[in-house]
Amino acid sequence: MPKPTMHDAEAKKAMDVRLARIEGQVRAVRRMIAEDEPCGDIAQQLAAARKALDRAFYEMVSCMIRQEPFSGEKARRAHAEEVAELLARFG
DSSP states (O other), X not given: OOOOXXXXXXXXXXXXXXHHHHHHHHHHHHHHHHXXXXXXXXXXXXXXXXXXXXXXXXXXXXXXXXXXXXXXXXXXXXXXXXXXXXXXHHX
C-alpha cells in the first residue's frame, strides 16, 4: 500500500507557512531565554509553539485520511489501522 504524501500545492504552501511560523516562535523562545525574560512569558510562548505543532500534526493526519479511497475492505481497514496507530502513538 503506498504511503500518503502531500500532493496538493496549496496544502504544501500552507504547511510551509505554518512551519515557518513555528520556527519563528521557537527562535523567539531562545531569544527570550537568552534575554532573561520572565518564565511565565516563556512558558506562554512555548505553549503557543506546542499548539501550533499539534495543529501541524493533525493536518498531516488529516492528509492521510483524505487520500484517495483504497480499493477493497482489507486495504481500507489497514489504512484505518495505520491512522489509528499514529494517533495512539503521537496524538
